Amino acid sequence: MQGICLLGATGSIGQSTLDIIAQHPEKFELISVSANESVEKMATICLRFKPQRAVMGSKKARDELAKQCEGLPTSFEWGDEALESIVADSAVDQVMAAIMGFAGLRPTLAAIRAGKRILLANKESLVTAGKLFMDEVEQHKVMLLPIDSEHNAIYQSLPQTSLGAHQKDVSKIILTASGGPFRTWSLQEMASVTPAQACKHPNWSMGQKISIDSATLMNKGLELIEACWLFGVTPDEVDVVVHPESIIHSMVSYIDGSVISQMGNPDMKIPIAYGMTWPDRVETQVPALNLVDVAKLHFESPDLERFPNLKLAADAWFMGGTAMAILNAANEVAVDAFLQGNIDFLDIAKLNEKVLSSVDAVSVSALDDVFEADLVARRFAQDVISRGSSL
Numbered sequence: 047m048q049g050i051c052l053l054g055a056t057g058s059i060g061q062s063t064l065d066i067i068a069q070h071p072e073k074f075e076l077i078s079v080s081a082n083e084s085v086e087k088m089a090t091i092c093l094r095f096k097p098q099r100a101v102m103g104s105k106k107a108r109d110e111l112a113k114q115c116e117g118l119p120t121s122f123e124w125g126d127e128a129l130e131s132i133v134a135d136s137a138v139d140q141v142m143a144a145i146m147g148f149a150g151l152r153p154t155l156a157a158i159r160a161g162k163r164i165l166l167a168n169k170e171s172l173v174t175a176g177k178l179f180m181d182e183v184e185q186h187k188v189m190l191l192p193i194d195s196e197h198n199a200i201y202q203s204l205p206q207t208s209l210g211a212h213q214k215d216v217s218k219i220i221l222t223a224s225g226g227p228f229r230t231w232s233l234q235e236m237a238s239v240t241p242a243q244a245c246k247h248p249n250w251s252m253g254q255k256i257s258i259d260s261a262t263l264m265n266k267g268l269e270l271i272e273a274c275w276l277f278g279v280t281p282d283e284v285d286v287v288v289h290p291e292s293i294i295h296s297m298v299s300y301i302d303g304s305v306i307s308q309m310g311n312p313d314m315k316i317p318i319a320y321g322m323t324w325p326d327r328v329e330t331q332v333p334a335l336n337l338v339d340v341a342k343l344h345f346e347s348p349d350l351e352r353f354p355n356l357k358l359a360a361d362a363w364f365m366g367g368t369a370m371a372i373l374n375a376a377n378e379v380a381v382d383a384f385l386q387g388n389i390d391f392l393d394i395a396k397l398n399e400k401v402l403s404s405v406d407a408v409s410v411s412a413l414d415d416v417f418e419a420d421l422v423a424r425r426f427a428q429d430v431i432s433r434g435s436s437l
């Protein structure tokens with residue numbers, strides 16, 4: 047029996063994780079859950095799974111949740127300290143890091159320090175804290191399993207040696223991208239898209255922020271950096287290939303000319319279950335892949351002119367230090383502003399570019415450097431938006 051702490055339980059990854067837990071009650075026990083504000087969804091989860099601890103983002107949300115779940119043995123808590131404490135409970139074996147954005151960094155690091163198996167969906171924590179994150183993984187000898195479908199596919203296509211170290215005999219990592227909902231749109235057409243259009247991903251059902259990131263290709267930029275940290279490579283050793291069907295989830299190309307890939311229907315339950323049961327596998331109720339029905343798979347190069355975020359991510363990697371935290375912070379502010387209707391879709395990449403080129407990156411010697419860079423970049427980005435200065 048594996049005890050699970052699920053961070054970000056009310057989100058898209060959270061719900062798929064709950065689905066796997068519910069399918070295999072003999073294998074998994076939900077020990078603790080967290081969410082930011084969604085009291086209703088959290089109440090449903092608590093009433094169904096009766097976890098030992100539930101953490102909300104604010105006292106108000108905690109109080110409402112406790113009221114809705116009266117009579118349950120669950121301890122209802124709130125705030126950062128509680129979040130960093132639930133990951134370390136002795137009953138917890140695995141922590142699913144599925145909080146959205148930079149907010150996931152502290153609890154994910156706390157889970158690493160507590161020596162738990164880390165199921166990493168929260169790519170922003172690895173992108174921003176990169177080397178420090180991987181150093182902690184090594185120091186605490188934790189098992190880190192990538193849940194992002196592409197990285198999970200790469201992991202499945204590599205010999206199972208340690209993460210972080212350059213993999214022997216690999217010539218390239220081929221990171222696939224769906225291309226998002228605007229893959230074939232001109233810049234002019236993209237200029238006036240709405241949040242609803244941008245959130246409508248052709249293949250995957252996901253949270254709002256990652257859906258927008260997929261539409262701007264920032265998601266692939268973040269994933270490029272994520273792949274570099276996870277697999278010990280540089281952006282020069284990663285080819286991004288647009289594959290609109292999202293059937294091949296990524297590939298590894300070897301020096302002898304072999305290319306190994308992992309395929310499947312696009313459903314996050316597959317990589318989630320893989321992480322939770324590795325090195326075994328379990329049923330997920332995801333329909334089997336029918337290649338005759340799929341019939342055709344397509345591939346093309348990404349267009350960096352229409353989707354400059356991908357290039358910005360590679361630039362940030364080569365700039366090093368806090369550059370990746372700066373870019374991530376700019377992007378979180380930009381996506382939020384777009385969702386609020388305060389900037390246009392194409393302004394997201396423009397704002398990212400402006401922040402990355404204006405805020406100085408410094409080398410990272412401690413976690414505080416990352417938090418400071420995040421704060422400065424956020425303030426700068428918010429300032430640009432509120433001044434309404436042209437991008």
Ligand code: NAD
Nearest residue numbers: 054055056057058059081082145146149167168169252253
């Ligand atoms: P989501 O928006 O659906 O859910 C986010 C969860 O995090 C919610 O439970 C929310 O309450 C919580 N949360 C949000 N802000 C928070 C904060 N400030 N403090 C504490 N909790 C907070 O997001 P999602 O689509 O499930 O994605 C979660 C993470 O997984 C992201 O990092 C995303 O990039 C990554 N990911 C998601 C998918 C996917 O298919 N959805 C695929 C790969 C990777």
Ligand code: MG
Nearest residue numbers: 194195196269
């Ligand atoms: Mg992905």
